[in-house]
Amino acid sequence: MELPSGPSVTINGSRLLARITELAQIGAIEGTQGCSRLAFTDSDREGRDLVVTWMRDLGLTVSIDVVGNVVASTNSDGAAGAVMAGSHIDTVGTGGRYDGNLGVLAGLEVIEATLAAGITLNRPLAVAFFSNEEGSRYPPDMMGSLAYVGGMSVEAVLEVEGADGTVVGDELDRIGYRGAAPCPGVVPHAFVELHIEQGPVLDNEGIQIGVVEGVQGISWTELRFVGQSNHAGTTPMNLRRDPMAVAAEVAVAARAIATDMGGTQVATVGSLTLHPNLVNVVPAHATMTVDLRNTDEDSLQRAEHQLTDRVQKISGLEGITVESRSLARFEPVEFDERVANCIEALAQHKGLSTRRMPSGAGHDAQMMARICPTGMIFVPSVDGISHNPAEHTDDKDLVAGAQLLADTMLALTEVTW
Ligand code: GLV
Numbered sequence: 089m090e091l092p093s094g095p096s097v098t099i100n101g102s103r104l105l106a107r108i109t110e111l112a113q114i115g116a117i118e119g120t121q122g123c124s125r126l127a128f129t130d131s132d133r134e135g136r137d138l139v140v141t142w143m144r145d146l147g148l149t150v151s152i153d154v155v156g157n158v159v160a161s162t163n164s165d166g167a168a169g170a171v172m173a174g175s176h177i178d179t180v181g182t183g184g185r186y187d188g189n190l191g192v193l194a195g196l197e198v199i200e201a202t203l204a205a206g207i208t209l210n211r212p213l214a215v216a217f218f219s220n221e222e223g224s225r226y227p228p229d230m231m232g233s234l235a236y237v238g239g240m241s242v243e244a245v246l247e248v249e250g251a252d253g254t255v256v257g258d259e260l261d262r263i264g265y266r267g268a269a270p271c272p273g274v275v276p277h278a279f280v281e282l283h284i285e286q287g288p289v290l291d292n293e294g295i296q297i298g299v300v301e302g303v304q305g306i307s308w309t310e311l312r313f314v315g316q317s318n319h320a321g322t323t324p325m326n327l328r329r330d331p332m333a334v335a336a337e338v339a340v341a342a343r344a345i346a347t348d349m350g351g352t353q354v355a356t357v358g359s360l361t362l363h364p365n366l367v368n369v370v371p372a373h374a375t376m377t378v379d380l381r382n383t384d385e386d387s388l389q390r391a392e393h394q395l396t397d398r399v400q401k402i403s404g405l406e407g408i409t410v411e412s413r414s415l416a417r418f419e420p421v422e423f424d425e426r427v428a429n430c431i432e433a434l435a436q437h438k439g440l441s442t443r444r445m446p447s448g449a450g451h452d453a454q455m456m457a458r459i460c461p462t463g464m465i466f467v468p469s470v471d472g473i474s475h476n477p478a479e480h481t482d483d484k485d486l487v488a489g490a491q492l493l494a495d496t497m498l499a500l501t502e503v504t505w
Pocket residue numbers: 221222229448449450451
């Protein structure tokens with residue numbers, strides 16, 4: 089692709105790193121580099137307050153919508169037609185400091201550097217952080233950006249109940265982030281998300297930049313197995329109806345489905361709760377989640393069918409009942425080839441090594457791709473560790489990614505679709 093010969097700006101890497109460190113103090117997990125800022129908790133509110141303060145300090149127009157998405161724009165009329173960066177600042181309960189936060193703070197840095205340079209652009213710039221990207225407390229993941237693009241109604245978002253019994257609308261009110269701006273939100277000219285890879289590919293191959301081609305499909309299911317609670321010492325093995333035994337077999341089956349299918353298929357049982365969860369009681373019920381992902385929709389559907397089949401057979405043999413509920417289901421997404429070409433050309437122009445790749449993790453960009461040309465930039469995750477306080481990306485990679493985000497955003501202000 090021919091490089092747009094437009095304006096350029098040099099970001100301030102130290103300022104970006106300082107902000108990442110400061111935001112990471114909120115919800116910091118003691119003795120680690122990581123954070124716990126689950127969506128709509130007090131620590132999420134504190135993180136939001138800090139980032140909104142930074143946005144306002146730059147004189148940006150800040151809008152908070154009815155599901156708590158925050159968009160800051162250089163244009164007093166808002167972000168319509170802007171080149172927008174963004175991601176999320178909520179984390180999983182045992183999260184790292186870069187997942188999501190990098191994309192938001194790098195977007196802010198691009199805007200600050202551009203304003204400081206006094207450059208006039210053809211289009212406004214904007215940076216967003218979307219509510220509840222992680223989905224750990226309230227499903228589905230990417231909830232805020234899904235609502236932003238009209239994929240989930242505001243009413244449906246506000247009434248989602250978490251495993252802890254709290255409700256999104258109440259929690260949004262409680263933390264003061266049920267805003268007035270409408271949702272779906274305004275349509276930007278383009279959307280670019282800088283993110284850590286969260287997997288091992290770039291680190292293993294010694295490549296600096298991932299040019300993301302798309303995001304794999306995601307299927308989350310909650311399974312509730314209901315059996316017969318009974319005495320652990322007196323109930324003969326052949327007379328048990330044990331939901332934990334079923335959950336264990338289903339977990340092993342899910343893993344086998346993924347390993348047998350191969351390719352990009354993965355399967356994870358990330359949550360299992362028993363009731364009453366006591367040493368000498370056969371449980372009454374077991375609730376577990378299964379996360380299935382694949383870059384190919386047909387293969388993902390095959391994995392889902394196999395899982396359903398195994399769940400029915402295993403629970404039938406034990407004589408227990410199963411309730412199944414879909415928590416999230418998103419088909420694979422392909423990003424805009426023109427944006428990917430632009431990212432790749434700009435990176436190579438700077439002498440950075442690049443690789444095209446799919447994303448294994450879900451991202452807000454996959455929702456924004458429904459309404460505007462969208463792309464993603466990955467930087468390496470050391471040892472591929474993420475959703476873990478030990479998540480780490482080297483400073484030089486963070487700064488190189490942010491500079492590439494700046495180059496890309498400014499180039500896209502010159503591009504017409
Ligand atoms: C969400 O970010 C996910 O990929 O689980």
